[in-house]
Amino acid sequence: MFQPSLPLRTETTFAWEVGTYSTQIFSLAVLLSSMFIYNQMGGIDEAALDRLSLVTEMTKHIRVKASEGRTSATELGQFSPIFVWLLRDFYLDLTEDNRKITPRDYLELALRRCKIRESIQALFPDRECFTLVRPLNNEKELQQLDQVTLVTLRPEFRTGLDALTKFVLERTRPKQVGATTMTGPILAGITQSFLDALNNGAVPTISSSWQSVEEAECRRAYDSATEVYMSAFDRTKPAEEAALREAHEDAVQKSIVTYNVNAVGSGAARHKYEKLLHSFLKKAFEDYKRNAFMEADLRCSNTIRSMEKKLRAACLVPDTKVDNVLNVS
Secondary structure: OOOOOOEOOOEEEEOOOOOOOOHHHHHHHHHHOOEEEEEEEOOOOHHHHHHHHHHHHHHHHOEOOOOOOOOOHHHHHOOOOEEEEEEEOOOOOOEEOOEEOOHHHHHHHHHHOOOOHHHHHHHOOOEEEEEEOOOOOOHHHHOOHHHOOHHHOOHHHHHHHHHHHHHHHHHOOOOEEOOEEOEHHHHHHHHHHHHHHHHOOOOOEHHHHHHHHHHHHHHHHHHHHHHHHHHHOOOOOOOOHHHHHHHHHHHHHHHHHHHHHHOOOOOHHHHHHHHHHHHHHHHHHHHHHHHHHHHHHHHHHHHHHHHHHHHHHHHOOOOOOHHHHHOOO
16 A cells, blocks of 8 residues: 555566567566566576567657657666666576676676667666575475575575665665655556556657646645645634734645645646645635624624614613713623
């Protein structure tokens, strides 16, 4: 369940098999994740690189701006998550020119010999590689892996798993678009926008989808802010300019804080609803003040008329005295 007040971290793990992957699903997973874990058995060979070649197809299925033609991998790279290539049941000795190399070095060397290297490097500027050996050597125990305790797994596997876990926990951050951190409702909104485009046979556009989310979230922020103003305005204040102004300014401050907390983005939608909010606050105060003054004036007029009737009645009493008239209330 999404919690609107909390930023959302998303990690996606994919294991692809030839003929089963979908470029659209891959594209969505990349765009919506803050960390993308590409899960594969064995080492990085030509077949593995061929399977990853659908990365180059992403630029046909996603646009950054509606006015543009085909988007480049570099343009999409600014929206891409951290890319982690996880190699399971890894068996190779990581060496190059008779020296030990890291899994990250191994990844970069593999990309250097790959035709789609530039696309992958542009799409995933922040990338890493981890290797995990087989967790057990015994085939019978592997078939019952869910019943095996962690401490009985191979030490090399546990070391690799600890390194991967540490990296994921330290590097995964809340998903962001620009300077805006995605909460549950924001992620749900932009996902729905992408899916609507795909289901209608269109190419999802990041900027258009984000503008739709901004519009919806800023509208929601505006509605919340107006409700806060109306509930925070102290209507017990006397119908005097200074007292009403004080109540108004206090409610305005609470309303604006609510709007700024809930509104997203920094574009046209935010400015539009911020302007609408200020117009609403001004009109609401002027309307309330006018009604409050009218009600106060009416109460004063009714009180004067009532007192006038009582005084006339007191004056008409036979043998009335001045003191009796002055004591009328």
